[in-house]
Amino acid sequence: MKLTDWINLVALGIALVILWQFRQIVLLIFAAVVITIALNSLVRLFSRVYGWPRPRSVLVTGALVVLGGVIFLGLVLPLFVSQFQELLLLTPKGFEQLGVWFDAFQADPPDWFPEQDLNLVPGLPDLLRQAASIGSTVFGNFLTFFSSSVAILLQVLLLVVLTLMMLANPAAYRRLLLRLFPSGYRRRADEILTKCEKSLMFWLGGVALSSIFVATLSFTGLVLLDVPYAFAHAVLAGLFNFIPNLGPTLSAVFPVFVALLQSPGTALAVIVLYVLIQNVESYWFSPMVMQKQVDLLPAATLISQIFFATFFGPVGLILALPLAVICKTWIEEAWVIDVLDRAGDREPNAAVAPTPPD
Secondary structure (H helix, E strand, O other): OOHHHHHHHHHHHHHHHHHHHOHHHHHHHHHHHHHHHHHHHHHHHHHHHHOOOHHHHHHHHHHHHHHHHHHHHHHHHHHHHHHHHHHHHHHHHHHHHHHHHHHHHHHOOOOOOOHHHHOOOOOHHHHHHHHHHHHHHHHHOHHHHHHHHHHHHHHHHHHHHHHHHHHHOHHHHHHHHHOOOOHHHHHHHHHHHHHHHHHHHHHHHHHHHHHHHHHHHHHHHHHHOOOOOHHHHHHHHHHHOOOOOHHHHHHHHHHHHHHHHHOHHHHHHHHHHHHHHHHHHHHHHHHHHHHHHOOOOHHHHHHHHHHHHHHHHHHHHHOHHHHHHHHHHHHHHHHHHHHHHHHHHHOOOOOOOOOOOO
């Protein structure tokens, strides 16, 4: 290797180390790029269909996004407020009933309960003191939780600002990214970026279909179980479906709680319903859709989620599928086609290995 090659290799290593130190910011920029690509398709649609200039299309797109957010908050926020108020009213009654049951249990334990073990059970005052100690610990950690919440809020605001900036003039940021490639490879890199954009749009379409599927099944099941606010729960399940693995679990918490206010049997039925929906979506519908939309094998989908969640944490899990789509496109185009295939063509006696039978 020449001296310049070694210098370039060292510079690449230093750049990778720096990027790794700022990986959370890089993931945030990548999330802004994904959102920009999704919104930019809508901007192009308005410009092509109605002939609007780009600023007007961007303004209409932003207004539609804000309107969708307001409608979503109007559907879900009253549900949270009303059910939380009911929870505040029922919680003291539940603790009071628990205390009565515990006193009765200590006064007259059942025959099957070992008498010698009863002395090991702490009394209600001890339990209350332990609960107070736990409460003080939680309150002491409130400042840490508040600072984390502020950091998350700042990251969301940064995500919104970056998305708006890139949506205003995406071509300029694309040209800036292409300047990082060698001059002889920029045209090819531009072609790969176009394919990445198409792959991300196909992925978004697949996730949208999967979310509609989950929302429809959730709404149907909750209506059959006579759970209140079935439509709001279904919308929440569809939106949380964009978060792989963790999202469906989070979407099941609130309907289970609402069903628990009715009866424990209804809450158990809701848990069974969401487990069935999650299994059908994860092991049948989503792999089938993703394989057709982005040609991403089910095992590769699962491996990418584990990989990015391990290295990048919760944000990596949320962005695992779009990251996998981008990595797949770049590996196929820049490495397999541009390097391996051309290296094979330069070999004089290269033979193509026969494809093994299925």
